[in-house]
Each structure stands twice: as C-alpha cells, then as structure tokens.
Amino acid sequence: MYRYKVKENILITPSVRLLTLSPFSASQKQLLYRPGQYAAISLHDHKRPTTTRCFSLVSSPTRGSDIQFSIRVKGKYTSALERLEQGDRVDVRGAFGLFVFNEQEQHDLVFFAGGIGIAPFIGMLRYAADVQTQQNIHLVYSTRNKTDIAFLPELIALEEKLPKLRVTYVLGEGGEQGMEGLHVFQGRVDETIVNDLDLVGGTRQKKYMLCGPPPYMDALFALLKKQGVPKRYIQSESFSQNTEKQTETRIHWPANAYALSGLTFAVFAGLIAVNDLNKTLPKLEGQYNAPEEDRNAIATQDTSLLAKVRTVPPQVDTDLSQEPFYEYIENDEIVVVTEPAVATQEQQQVVTTPTVATPEPVVIKKKIIVEPTPTTIVQEPPRTTVS
Amino acid sequence: MTKQTYMQSLEALGTHIELRLVADSKQAVEQQFQSLWDEVRSFEKRFSRFDPESELTQINQTAGAAVPISKEMYDLFILSKNYNTLTNGHFNPLSLPAVQRAGYIQSLVNDFAPLDYTSRRVCSMDEVSISTGTLTMPYDCAFDFGGIGKGYLADRLGHFLDDSSYTNYCLSIGGDILAHGKDADNTAWKVYIQSAQDRSLDIATHTCNKSTAGIATSGYTRIYNNVTQEHIISDQKPMVGKIFSMCTVVADSATDADVFATYVLTFGTPAAKKLFNEKRVQSVFLQGVSEQENFILGNGIVLLNNSNIKAYE
Numbered sequence: 001m002y003r004y005k006v007k008e009n010i011l012i013t014p015s016v017r018l019l020t021l022s023p024f025s026a027s028q029k030q031l032l033y034r035p036g037q038y039a040a041i042s043l044h045d046h047k048r049p050t051t052t053r054c055f056s057l058v059s060s061p062t063r064g065s066d067i068q069f070s071i072r073v074k075g076k077y078t079s080a081l082e083r084l085e086q087g088d089r090v091d092v093r094g095a096f097g098l099f100v101f102n103e104q105e106q107h108d109l110v111f112f113a114g115g116i117g118i119a120p121f122i123g124m125l126r127y128a129a130d131v132q133t134q135q136n137i138h139l140v141y142s143t144r145n146k147t148d149i150a151f152l153p154e155l156i157a158l159e160e161k162l163p164k165l166r167v168t169y170v171l172g173e174g175g176e177q178g179m180e181g182l183h184v185f186q187g188r189v190d191e192t193i194v195n196d197l198d199l200v201g202g203t204r205q206k207k208y209m210l211c212g213p214p215p216y217m218d219a220l221f222a223l224l225k226k227q228g229v230p231k232r233y234i235q236s237e238s239f240s241q242n243t244e245k246q247t248e249t250r251i252h253w254p255a256n257a258y259a260l261s262g263l264t265f266a267v268f269a270g271l272i273a274v275n276d277l278n279k280t281l282p283k284l285e286g287q288y289n290a291p292e293e294d295r296n297a298i299a300t301q302d303t304s305l306l307a308k309v310r311t312v313p314p315q316v317d318t319d320l321s322q323e324p325f326y327e328y329i330e331n332d333e334i335v336v337v338t339e340p341a342v343a344t345q346e347q348q349q350v351v352t353t354p355t356v357a358t359p360e361p362v363v364i365k366k367k368i369i370v371e372p373t374p375t376t377i378v379q380e381p382p383r384t385t386v387s
Numbered sequence: 388m389t390k391q392t393y394m395q396s397l398e399a400l401g402t403h404i405e406l407r408l409v410a411d412s413k414q415a416v417e418q419q420f421q422s423l424w425d426e427v428r429s430f431e432k433r434f435s436r437f438d439p440e441s442e443l444t445q446i447n448q449t450a451g452a453a454v455p456i457s458k459e460m461y462d463l464f465i466l467s468k469n470y471n472t473l474t475n476g477h478f479n480p481l482s483l484p485a486v487q488r489a490g491y492i493q494s495l496v497n498d499f500a501p502l503d504y505t506s507r508r509v510c511s512m513d514e515v516s517i518s519t520g521t522l523t524m525p526y527d528c529a530f531d532f533g534g535i536g537k538g539y540l541a542d543r544l545g546h547f548l549d550d551s552s553y554t555n556y557c558l559s560i561g562g563d564i565l566a567h568g569k570d571a572d573n574t575a576w577k578v579y580i581q582s583a584q585d586r587s588l589d590i591a592t593h594t595c596n597k598s599t600a601g602i603a604t605s606g607y608t609r610i611y612n613n614v615t616q617e618h619i620i621s622d623q624k625p626m627v628g629k630i631f632s633m634c635t636v637v638a639d640s641a642t643d644a645d646v647f648a649t650y651v652l653t654f655g656t657p658a659a660k661k662l663f664n665e666k667r668v669q670s671v672f673l674q675g676v677s678e679q680e681n682f683i684l685g686n687g688i689v690l691l692n693n694s695n696i697k698a699y700e
C-alpha cells in the first residue's frame with residue numbers, strides 16, 4: 001500500500017473530476033506503474049477508510065511522483081471523492097493491468113475511447129509525448145456531447161507535440177461550436193466512420209486498444225471483427241465505474257490455444273507413463289528375434305565369455321593370517337607398521353617425520369553481532385547530533 | 388495506567404541507534420523492539436557497503452554488468468535520484484570512491500576486509516541505467532547510501548510502527564531523529580540540538596508541534612573516538628564558504644532532514660530560504676563559526692541561552 005495525500009481535486013467536465021495525489025512524504029515508497037495501468041484507491045471519509053475502488057491512472061510515470069486519476073462522479077463512492085480536500089490521505093494499491101502502452105510496438109495504434117474510458121489513453125499519450133515515440137497513433141474519442149470531452153486543451157497540445165498523433169472526436173449529440181479546426185464526427189463509431197478514417201486495412205498492421213463502457217466496447221469489438229480484424233490485434237479494458245464489476249483486462253486468446261495446451265499436456269503425461277512402465281517390464285533379449293546366423297554367433301561369444309570368467313582367480317582376500325596395516329605416534333615420530341603384527345622388532349620400519357613450520361592461524365573476519373540493550377525507562381530527551 | 392517512555396539502544400550501521408516507544412508497560416513494547424531491530428538488521432544486510440555479502444556490495448563488485456536488484460534497492464535508488472535532482476546534484480550516492488579517498492574505507496565497527504573503490508571515479512546518476520528488475524552502472528563507479536541511509540531507515544521504522552498502529556515514538560539513528568505523536572507526559576517531543584562549539588553540550592531545543600518531525604544535524608567535521616574527521620565530501624564547492632559549522636533541519640520526514648541538512652550546510656542561507664519557501668522544511672538552524680552568525684528559520688527551535696539569533700526576513 002502506498003500513502004498519498006490530495007494535492008488537487010478539481011472538476012474538469014460537468015461529471016468528471018481530476019484527482020491529483022502527491023506522496024505523503026518524500027521518503028516513502030512510490031507507486032511504480034506503466035502508462036495505461038490502473039490502481040485501487042481507498043479514501044478516508046469521516047476518518048474511516050472507505051471501500052477500495054479501481055481507477056485508471058491518467059498520469060505518466062515520466063512526470064514525477066504525483067499521480068492522477070480522472071473519475072466520473074456518480075454514486076456514493078465517487079460522491080465521497082467530491083469531499084476530498086487538499087492534504088487528505090488516500091491509500092493506493094497497484095498498479096495493475098496489462099492494458100499498457102508499449103513504445104516498442106511495431107504496429108500502428110488505434111485507440112478507441114468511450115467517455116471516461118479516455119483515462120488510460122491520456123496517460124499513454126503523455127508518456128508517448130515525453131519519450132517522443134515515432135509510432136502512428138489515432139485516437140477516436142467518443143462522448144455524449146462537446147461538454148463531456150475531458151482533457152480537450154491537453155489533447156490539442158498533445159496533437160501538436162506528437163506529429164504522428166491524430167485525434168478524432170465523435171459526438172453523440174449537440175453542435176461542434178468551439179471545435180473549429182478539430183477533426184469532429186457526429187453520431188456513433190460505425191462502418192462509415194471506420195472507412196472514412198481508414199481505421200481498418202492499409203499497408204501497415206494496426207493494433208486496436210478499446211476502453212469505455214461495456215456496451216460501447218462490445219459494439220466496437222463486433223464492428224472490428226466484422227471488418228476482418230483478427231482478435232489478436234484487439235485489446236480491451238473493461239471500464240465500468242460505479243458497478244460491482246471493476247476495471248479488468250480482457251485478453252482475447254484463441255480458443256484452440258486452450259485445447260492445444262490440454263492435448264500437449266496429455267501427450268507428455270502419456271509418454272512419461274509409457275517410459276516408466278517400460279522400465280518395470282523384464283528386458284526382452286534382442287537375440288531371440290535375431291536371424292539364425294546372428295543367434296549362433298552370439299551363442300559362441302557367450303561360451304567364450306563364460307570360459308574367460310571361469311579362468312579368473314577369486315578376487316576376495318581370504319587370507320586372515322595377517323593383521324591389517326596400521327601406524328602410531330611415539331616420541332614425536334610416526335611409526336608405520338607395514339608388516340603383519342607378528343613381525344619382529346627388526347622388521348619395523350621407522351619413518352622420521354620432517355619438521356614443518358606451524359602455519360599462521362586462519363582468521364575468518366566475521367561481522368560483530370551486538371544485541372540491543374535491555375529495555376529501560378528513560379527520562380532524558382532525545383538529542384540530534386552529527387554522527 | 389501511567390505511560391512511560393521505554394528505550395533500547397544498539398550499535399549498528401556504524402552508529403548509535405536509540406529507539407524510544409511510549410507505552411503502558413514494558414511487556415507491551417518488547418515484541419515491538421524486537422521487530423524494529425529485525426528491520427534494522429535486514430536494512431544493514433542489504434545496504435551495508437562494508438558487508439561483502441550485502442546486495443549493495445554485490446552490485447558494486449559487478450559494476451559494468453546488468454545486475455538483478457531487489458524492490459528495496461530500486462526504491463532507494465529512485466529516491467536518491469529525486470534528491471539528486473532536488474539538490475542540483477549535490478547529493479550523489481555515486482560519490483563513494485571520493486568518500487573512500489577521503490579515508491572512509493574501513494568499517495569502524497565491523498571487522499570486514501576493506502572493499503577498495505578508490506581507483507574508481509565519481510559518476511553522475513544519469514550514467515546509471517535502472518529498471519524495476521535490473522541496475523547497470525559504469526564499470527568504474529561505485530555507490531553507497533551513506534548520505535541518506537540513516538534518515539531513510541528512521542522513516543522505514545516509522546512506517547513500520549504506523550502500520551502497527553503505534554502512535555507515540557521517537558527514533559534516533561545516529562542523531563537523525565524521527566519523532567511522532569507525543570511523549571510519555573502527553574506533550575510534544577522535545578529534541579535537544581548539539582552545540583557546534585562544544586559537542587558535549589546542547590545549544591538549543593526543538594519542540595515537535597507537528598505530528599511528525601524528521602530532524603537531522605550535519606557538520607563539516609565529526610568526532611569519532613576522540614578524532615576529528617572531515618565529514619562532508621563533495622565535488623561541489625560550497626557557495627558561502629565555511630561561515631556555518633553545523634546545520635540542523637526539521638522536515639516532514641527524517642530522509643528529507645538528513646539530505647537537506649548537508650545541502651543547507653554547504654550552500655548556506657539561500658538554500659535554507661529556498662527549501663523553507665517551498666515548504667520542504669519546517670525549520671532550519673545554522674550554527675555559525677562564531678555565535679553572531681547563528682541563523683534560525685521557522686518555528687519550534689529555541690536557543691538555550693536565547694541570544695544571537697539572526698532572524699529570517
């Protein structure tokens with residue numbers, strides 16, 4: 001968990017708040033995240049922690065330690081957000097999710113944002129601007145009307161900063177006044193808009209990233225599929241604030257990937273079982289299946305080998321008449337006894353041990369482990385010193 | 388039941404550590420002390436530049452290669468990078484070769500064989516490539532968190548106590564202090580400030596009126612085993628000369644205080660005013676080479692003889 005405090009809490013559209021959090025202290029651990037990920041935040045309403053909810057990060061990790069969330073104000077929880085004041089504590093967990101911007105991506109990128117689903121894309125575009133990505137990016141941003149467009153001035157600035165970024169606004173209703181010079185469509189994202197904007201096809205493969213309310217994404221998913229876009233090029237982020245279903249990432253794996261995995265597992269398990277079973281069975285001698293002449297040759301070899309074995313003398317020492325070899329120390333000399341114990345004194349071989357300098361003791365330097373002092377009651381105050 | 392201030396101390400990290408916890412009984416703090424010492428030892432094991440097995444040593448020894456790093460190492464390095472920016476490069480953990488060339492090569496406490504980086508150079512933090520998984524620095528550099536470690540450890544222990552819902556404590560890591568809550572008399576913690584003229588005496592007090600206060604003192608010299616040693620090693624020249632001999636900073640965290648005390652001591656009153664105006668520090672106390680040059684900024688610091696203060700304008 002990361003502790004943050006509210007730096008700013010402002011309304012950026014009639015229904016969307018921008019919440020800026022800064023670390024509670026400079027020394028604390030800071031949230032590490034990739035552009036587009038989301039985090040879980042917990043507020044302290046009337047000094048009691050609220051339930052945790054997930055929101056996409058609008059900020060970019062390239063822009064310092066402050067983090068930002070854009071949140072649609074609707075329902076009890078997000079209403080509590082309105083009451084947040086500068087300095088209030090907010091606990092953050094995360095970051096989560098695979099819906100992230102990858103500057104190494106080789107394909108052109110098409111971002112579809114529906115309403116508050118713009119949040120992760122703002123973080124991605126800020127990041128893209130900071131690292132000066134050379135990717136072609138087309139953001140198609142759908143809102144109910146002009147006043148619901150969040151981050152409009154920033155999107156205009158980002159489009160100027162990123163030559164390969166194109167932003168298209170799709171307004172469900174209302175006029176386009178004040179949006180002169182911008183690329184605006186009326187209605188919904190449909191086949192006409194997709195064709196007019198060349199969003200599908202072209203010489204370069206495109207990757208589509210979708211974020212918005214579930215009905216919006218379902219419709220877009222069906223539209224792209226109908227246009228022949230393979231599933232693997234579509235990534236979506238379910239973004240349903242104020243419902244039980246929190247933000248999650250849906251990765252579209254081909255269904256047969258699971259079947260292939262299962263089949264592979266079964267084949268390997270079978271091979272291992274057969275191998276183990278084979279080890280437990282008696283070995284079948286190959287010569288019994290061999291041709292007649294080979295069998296005769298093998299039989300001859302067997303006979304000669306058997307003859308050889310019979311000529312080898314016994315290897316076990318059965319002579320118990322001798323004592324084992326031993327040595328002992330006497331008057332600083334090692335006495336090595338090489339003959340049987342019954343040998344005479346004259347038969348003993350005396351070996352003088354050469355003088356060897358005593359080696360330096362091996363010193364292993366070890367860490368000194370000190371135990372703390374026992375617990376005491378103190379009256380004297382603490383003191384700050386140069387150490 | 389009457390509350391008392393219970394204390395345990397330990398020599399670790401090459402310095403003296405004192406932990407004060409306010410509680411109703413001795414039994415209530417024993418386990419807490421044990422857990423805090425475990426944290427201290429774990430910190431030392433990871434970040435000691437003297438321990439040949441520490442993670443920091445492993446990185447210094449394999450400089451030039453991409454080395455896997457722990458989350459803790461990553462966090463502290465990124466934090467150091469922030470302070471490096473805040474202090475315009477003055478705080479630089481990659482100064483270790485210069486620190487060693489100044490004589491700080493052998494551990495004063497532990498009997499480890501010295502790890503010698505004196506032939507390496509001091510590089511900038513931009514030359515180090517770091518990600519959550521790996522760190523790569525030039526082959527001829529070495530780093531150490533000596534300039535931030537004590538304050539950072541105090542804050543870590545503070546977070547640990549906060550998470551255990553412990554509210555009243557005062558932690559001193561080699562003179563860097565983190566005070567939180569109230570003392571046993573339910574009054575604000577009062578911290579005494581060492582005198583630059585006579586290190587055995589105190590010259591002022593700071594009353595911690597805010598719920599959390601990090602306090603650190605930095606001096607041009609330190610006295611260890613009755614030997615005076617140069618204590619600030621930097622390739623940046625001080626802007627004000629040695630008008631001030633000691634600086635005490637009170638900030639929201641002990642790490643802030645630790646880093647900013649050295650920074651302000653080096654760059655004098657302009658740096659102090661800048662940090663104060665940006666609300667990065669609560670109070671600053673610069674002890675002049677002569678008493679006439681004493682300088683106090685912010686509230687809470689009171690001179691014991693109540694004289695010779697140059698007020699902030």
